[in-house]
Amino acid sequence: MRKFSAFVAAFALFANTALAANVPQVTLQQSSLPGDLPDVNLAIANVNASINPQSTASFSNFRNYLDNGEFAVQQRGTAATQGGTTGAPVYVPDRWAVSTNVTSGAGFGQVVTSSPSPLTGSAQSFKVYRNSGALTQPVCAIQEVPTSESQDLQGQSVTLSFYAQALAGLAADNGGVINAYIIYGTGTDQGLGTLTASPAITPAWTGINSSMTAAYTLTTSWARYTLTGFIPTTANEIGVEICFTPTATGAGTTDGFAVSDAQLEQGTTASSFEYRPYGVELAKYQRYYVQVADLAATFTFPSVCNVTTANTTVKCSYILPVTMRTTPTVTVSTATSFGIWLTAGTAGTCTTLAAAASASTPNAAALTCTTGGTIALGTGTALIGAGTAGTLGISADF
Numbered sequence: 233m234r235k236f237s238a239f240v241a242a243f244a245l246f247a248n249t250a251l252a253a254n255v256p257q258v259t260l261q262q263s264s265l266p267g268d269l270p271d272v273n274l275a276i277a278n279v280n281a282s283i284n285p286q287s288t289a290s291f292s293n294f295r296n297y298l299d300n301g302e303f304a305v306q307q308r309g310t311a312a313t314q315g316g317t318t319g320a321p322v323y324v325p326d327r328w329a330v331s332t333n334v335t336s337g338a339g340f341g342q343v344v345t346s347s348p349s350p351l352t353g354s355a356q357s358f359k360v361y362r363n364s365g366a367l368t369q370p371v372c373a374i375q376e377v378p379t380s381e382s383q384d385l386q387g388q389s390v391t392l393s394f395y396a397q398a399l400a401g402l403a404a405d406n407g408g409v410i411n412a413y414i415i416y417g418t419g420t421d422q423g424l425g426t427l428t429a430s431p432a433i434t435p436a437w438t439g440i441n442s443s444m445t446a447a448y449t450l451t452t453s454w455a456r457y458t459l460t461g462f463i464p465t466t467a468n469e470i471g472v473e474i475c476f477t478p479t480a481t482g483a484g485t486t487d488g489f490a491v492s493d494a495q496l497e498q499g500t501t502a503s504s505f506e507y508r509p510y511g512v513e514l515a516k517y518q519r520y521y522v523q524v525a526d527l528a529a530t531f532t533f534p535s536v537c538n539v540t541t542a543n544t545t546v547k548c549s550y551i552l553p554v555t556m557r558t559t560p561t562v563t564v565s566t567a568t569s570f571g572i573w574l575t576a577g578t579a580g581t582c583t584t585l586a587a588a589a590s591a592s593t594p595n596a597a598a599l600t601c602t603t604g605g606t607i608a609l610g611t612g613t614a615l616i617g618a619g620t621a622g623t624l625g626i627s628a629d630f
Contacts (some may be wrong), residue, residue, distance in 0.1 A: 239406070239536075240313075242345065244270070249299050257337075259363075260547060260568060264311045267524075268435055270308065271416070275326070276295070281475065283467070284366070285494060292480055292509070293335050294506065294514055295497045295498070295503065295506055296377055296495045296496065296497055296505075296506040296508075297377050297381055297382075297384075297385065297390075297470070297496040297497065298327075298377070298399070298472065298494050298495060299327040299375065299513075299516060300325055300328060300513060300517060301394075301493055301494040301505065301506075302354050302356075302492065302505075302507065302617065303328070303343050303354075303356055303357060303358045303492070304354075304355070304510055305326040305510070305513050305514055306324070306343045307519050307521060307522070307523040308323065308324065308325075308326075308521075308625075310343045311342070311448070312340050312341075312342040312485075313340060313342065314330075314338050314340055314370065315330030315331050315332055315338075315339040315340060315341055315408060316330070316331040316332070316333065316427075317331075317332055317333065317334060317338070317339075318333055318334065318426070319426055319599075320423075320424060320425055320426060321357060321372075321374055321427070322341075323492075323629060324341035324342065324343065325343050325358055326339075326517040326520070326521060327375055327517055327520060327629070328341070328358060328373055328374070328375050329370070329371055329373070329374045329424060330372065330374070331370065331372055331374060332362070332367060332371050333426070333427045333428075334367060334369050338355045338363055338364055338365055339360070339361070339362045339371035339483075340356075340359075340360070340362065340369070341358065341359065341360050341373065342359045343358055343575055344356060344357060344359050348397055348452075348454075348490050349491040350492065351395050351454050351493060352485055354493065355569055356375060356442045356492075357490040357491060357492040358490065358491050358492070359399070359489075359490045360373045360488050360489055360490075360491065361485055361486065361487055361488025361489075362371075362478050362487050362488060362500040363453045363484065363485045363487075367480075368476065368477065368479065368480050369475045369480035370411070370612035371426075371432050371475060371476055371477075371478065372433060372473045372474065372475035372478065373474045373475070373491060374379070374424060374471060374472070374473045375471060375472055376423070376424055376435075376469065376470075376471045376630045377469065377470040377471060377472075378421055378469075378557070378613065379420045379421045379436045379469050382416070382463075382467065382468060382469050382470040383468060383499075383581055384463045384487055385467075385470060386463060386466075386467055387463065387464065388462070388463055388498050389460060389461070389462050389463075389498070389500045390411060390414065390460070390462070390463055390496060390497065390498060390499070391459070391460045391496070391497055391498075391499055391500060391501060391502050392414050392459040392472055392494075392495070392496050393456060393457070393458045393459075393493075393494070393495050393497075393502035393505075394412070394457060394474065394491050394493060394494040394495065395454050395455065395456050395457075395491065395492045395493045396410065396448070396450055396454070396457060396474070396490065396492075396494070397450055397452060397453055397454045397455070397489065398410075398450035398452050398453055398456065398484075398489055399452075399486040400452065400486040400488065401484050401485075401486035401487035402450065402476065402486070402487055402489055403450075403452075403460070403477050403478055405481070406476065406478060406479055407449065407557075408450045408451065409449055409476065410447070410450060410475060410476045410489050411446070411447050411448075411473075411474075411476070411477070412443075412445065412447045412457065412459050412472070412473070412474050412475075413433060413444065413471075413472065413473040413475070413580045414443050414444040414461045414471075414472055414496070415433075415434060415435075415437075415440065415441065415442045415470070415471045416439075416440075416441055416463055416464070416467040416468060416469065416470045416471070417437025417439050417440045417441070417467065418436075418437075418438050418466050418468055418469075419437050419438035419439070419468060419469060420438070420468050420469065421469060421630070422435070422437050422438065422510035423435070424471075424630050433475060435471070437469060439466070441457055442473075444459065444461030444462075446596040448579075450489055454492070456493075456502070458502045460500050472494070472496055473490075474494070476488060476489055480620075493505040510534060513629070515553070518553050518554045518556075518630040519554055519555070519556050519557045519628065520556070520557055520628055520630075521625070521627050521628070521629050522552060522556075522560075522624075523555060523609075523623055523624070523625055523626070524550065524623060524624040524626065525618045525621070525622075525623050526566075526569045526570055526616050526619065526620050526621060526622040527617050528619055529571075529579065529616075529617055529619035530616050530617060531616060531617035532573075532578045532614050532615075532616050533549040533570075534550070534619070535548050535549060535550045535551060535614050535615040536548070536549050536551070536612070536613055536614070537549070537572055537612065537613045537615055538610070538611070539607050539609055540609070541603065541609065542602070542607065542608055542609040543604065543607060544602060544603065544604075545600065545601075545603075546572050546582075546602075546603060546613075547588065547591070547598070547600055547601075548600070548601060548615045549596040549597070549598055549599075550597040550599060550615060550624065550626070551595070551596055552594070552595055552597060555594050556594040556597055556628040557594070557628040557629075558594060558628045559592055559593060560594070560597060560626045560628040561587070561589060561592075561626075561627050561628075562589060562592060562597045562598070562599065562624060562625070562626050562627075563587065563624070563625040563626075563627070564585050564586060564587060564599075564622065564624055564625075565622050565623040565624075566620055566621075566623075566624075567584045567585055568582065568585070568618070568620060568622070569581065569582070569585055569618060569620045569622025569623070569624075570585050570601070570615055570616065570617060570618050570620075570624075571601070571603075571615075571616050571617070572603060572607070572613050572614065572615060573602050573607075573614055573616060574603075574605040574606055574613070574615060575605075575607045575608060575611060576606075579603030579606075579616060579618075580603050580604075581600060581603065581605075581618050582603055582618070583602050583603060583604060584600075584601075584602040585600070585601050585602075585622075586599065586600050587599060587600075588600045593603065594628070595623065599624075601615070
């Protein structure tokens with residue numbers, strides 16, 4: 233009886249392990265001696281033989297290699313934003329850029345909650361359009377997957393999926409056609425940079441390949457579209473582009489498309505869209521971009537400041553919420569934004585606030601505040617709001 237009880241307990245442990253690890257059913261070999269119990273050692277061997285990286289992978293692992301596929305995070309705001317022209321793409325929602333790479337017209341991007349109505353299950357979509365000019369090159373929404381994540385897909389089949397619908401003017405302009413691309417290169421985190429002209433769809437990556445592409449004819453209703461391809465073992469960076477090419481005659485803010493629930497995953501079949509908590513999304517994207525608003529007068533920001541010239545110059549380090557991908561660049565929207573605490577605890581303004589880029593690190597953004605307030609050399613202080621509605625844009629994006 234004791235032997236039988238021990239076996240039952242051991243087998244229950246192995247069975248639970250197998251179920252938790254998602255391994256195939258374990259097959260037990262019976263002993264050839266009458267009355268003997270199944271061979272426990274053989275059961276262990278069978279369990280171990282069934283375990284592999286796929287069977288032990290957690291079901292909670294992120295499978296979407298695209299960031300912000302639902303376009304829920306838009307630290308830069310929801311205003312209509314003109315994309316890049318003959319230069320680097322311009323970011324609109326976090327991690328998504330827009331580019332047309334020509335000056336004869338304007339391609340735009342905007343996160344919208346209506347016109348069109350969002351896809352069921354989402355609160356917004358990303359609208360990509362052109363609003364003027366003879367713009368006969370593609371207008372593209374683009375995202376680059378970092379090398380550290382792109383390498384996970386080396387030698388793998390991948391599937392891009394997204395929902396899209398035509399804006400009212402697209403059918404009249406080019407018949408409602410858009411193109412999707414999965415691109416890759418052999419370099420390392422080379423960035424989007426300046427896209428090549430004619431057509432303006434590929435960044436200047438080493439070993440660039442944009443042969444994985446498909447055309448789709450959209451309607452004015454949401455529908456899901458997919459593109460499957462293969463990533464070679466030499467690929468170190470991957471990107472996706474969703475584009476439309478207008479004609480020379482069409483124009484207007486409805487000449488374009490809306491996209492939602494974009495996903496890039498391993499495999500040859502599109503799975504359901506992976507929804508992630510907003511807080512998880514925001515923290516992930518703050519590795520690439522952080523926007524700091526001058527919230528209110530005397531609001532104290534997480535910062536360390538030191539007076540380097542009495543009554544004149546204060547050097548500040550704004551402490552970033554997460555470690556950024558690389559040393560960021562800092563842009564101050566209004567030079568008179570923000571302020572610092574002065575001697576005796578009174579609020580002072582920055583007559584000029586500027587980036588001190590050479591002193592920034594992936595953990596802190598360096599700033600120089602010029603002030604006319606009374607504050608002694610060597611005094612420690614902190615950055616505060618001035619109530620000006622200014623912003624700091626801190627970017628480590630591609």
